[in-house]
Amino acid sequence: MTTHRPQRTCVGCRLVTDQEVLLRWIEDPQDPSRILPDPKRRGTGRGAWLHPDPECARLAVRRGGFARAYRSSRIRVELDELLAALNKALPNASCPPEHLQT
Known part of the structure; x- marks a missing residue:
């Protein structure tokens, strides 16, 4: 018998994978135009999921992945801020090998 592992879609590369390899992001309760790592x-509310990978962060910003995930046009994500928050939240994180092959 296999155990169920929740799947989520990365807002950057759009790869569906186990949620345990993704970082969840939420809207900032004080400023809904910003996002925070979770x-x-x-955290409460809708979450967006992102691989701990700078390339996925770049794709998410370029493609508007966070605005799409939150169904909100008010979300404004700057790549530099996203990368800094990503490094602070998960300083030693790396992507699984199957993600790097896509």
């Missing part, structure tokens, strides 16, 4: 996955 490494413990306990």
